[in-house]
Amino acid sequence: MYQPFNRFSGTADYVAPGDLQQAVNVALALSRPLLIKGEPGTGKTMLAKSIAEGLGLDILMWNIKSTTKARDGLYVYDTVQRLYDSQFGDRDVSEIKNYIKLGKLGQAFSSKEQVVLLIDEIDKADLEFPNDLLWELDMMSFHVPETGETVTAKKRPIVIITSNAEKELPDAFLRRCIFHYIAFPGPEEMKQIIKVHYPNLMRNLLTEAVQAFYWLRSVPGLQKRPSTSELLDWLQALVLGGVDPAKITEELPFAGSLIKKDKDMAQVKKYINSVGVGHFNRQGGV
């Protein structure tokens, strides 16, 4: 019993490996939320944008902060505005509906077209946050007691959830999701990703930079290892600065765009001194 559905296969500016593509497609076919985990800078947020673009849908982004409540995503009842209006008689205050403002989830439900809803960094919120959304994500509807209305999804949105694993997510929530962990890309895949962003990069610059990048990531004891987005920034700096490719692995120019912490920078210098620059050049990517 095969049911056709819109398949995702990556977009021009986003390289999606096979297993990631399939995880997305499984989530699409089963209409389940897709939970994406991975090191910072592996393109978790980009994925949602790419899915929206690939399927030709609009995207709604709900960025979660530590103070975000599940209710904020459904709707907000603006009591204060209503009180003010009642004072000055500007608007019809008997219509509560005017003071109900839909949150991102509410907007996704009430949209006429199917949308991609990104719930970004869900682990930032309170411990109970995911549990509070279970019913709404399951049933794709919620009730507004103030107006007595029920908002039901017209077209079931595609829900993408990202997490940096700062907090554990509840089991009941996990059971309902399709899960995928984005592993850090290897050098070959990384070159592909770079080519997507900078198609005209000189080959030797690319090779040298990627080599230096993976060497940096291998330095033991770093608090924050450089990630893909930092590598992309660094490449841009190298190109704009007109750096001679041969010097990249020797001098690590503009290392500040890769290493963001003083301590890490000191650690890198210490490591270079202890193993010697010659070692670095010989070993290349280690």
Added chain:
Amino acid sequence: MFTGFFYLIRGMGVPVSLTEWITFMSALDKGLGFSSLTQFYRLARAILVKSEAYYDSFDRAFLKFFGGIETSEEMVSEVLKWVEKSIPPLNITSAERACFEDWDFEELRRNLEGRMEQQDSEHHGGSYWIGTGGTSPYGHSGYNPAGVRIGGQSINRSAAQVAAERSFHDFRKDEVLNTRHFQTALRSLRRLSRHEEGPKEVLDLESTIEATGNNAGNLKLVWNRPRKNNVKLMLLMDSGGSMNRYARLCSQLFQAANKAGHFKKFKVYFFHNCIYEHLFHEPFCRVQASQRTLEVLNTYAHDYKVILVGDASMATSELMMKYGALEWNYLNNEPGITWLRHIVNHFRHVVWLNPIPKKIWPATEGAHTIDIISDIVPMFELTLEGLQKAIKRLTVRE
């Protein structure tokens, strides 16, 4: 279909529920996984496994069930996997102990290398191959005084050399598994209060109505500050050698407290076996990264709630004697017990969490010191239930 696979992955420790299994079945029904084994594998993993920490166990289960797929991994990491699973600790009588007394480290290491070349699979129990339990010199959880421990925790405490890394390290970088239960328990450790600085951002409806009435019906809004947790928590953790086997459990507690984020203040110190003149900032307990215990007592007010975590098992001298500290160079002028009393007298709420299960406290090596310490500090076992009891104790008003 594949029901055996379901039980196999569960057996490997991957927490798969029936709901997920049924989802998987319906996905297969929709034809999502049958075009290739790779697709089938990806489909199963995406639906059944919810944390990258279980990817490896899942892979192993998959290989076992669907077999015939070759993997080439490094010898050592393979060996580490063999010893991942454990059988219960062995109990050795002193007569048996005598059989193991003759050994030589160099020879032992040579033999280990040789055996690694011969062995090609997991092995648990027995006396020769690398694995867990049994009396082979190689592996963990077994007994052989001249053994090379590979991974695992020292249970019978006699491995000649720990071939695995020290697992305590810096908790922050450790994995975050199952801390949620602890987090939820720690949440009950709170006292909400409005007496805080910060912007007033919550509308107080009752007061607004009253103020508006008093204002002759002209709207007057009254705002309040949101209520916040006022609890300050201090964690004092034992990172001594005998605690290594509880590293994971302690790490979970630490993660939970550290990430709870709802405490007004949160402070952690480490100590080695018992508390003396210094408390340490890192689990490695170096004097360079330490603070005087007296200074700590002077700095932090008595309303800090203090949780001590340790096995409370030490030589009686370490607790009761001047200069009794385990480290040879560390000369403590006051016995550990005096320092513990200082702490209990200074802070209003102090509890001790002990990772050793309560029912074996009287029978364990440290029974004597556990007894003495639990007279001074209320002691609970480090389980979810124990933690809940301890927290109840911490929230008692005086």
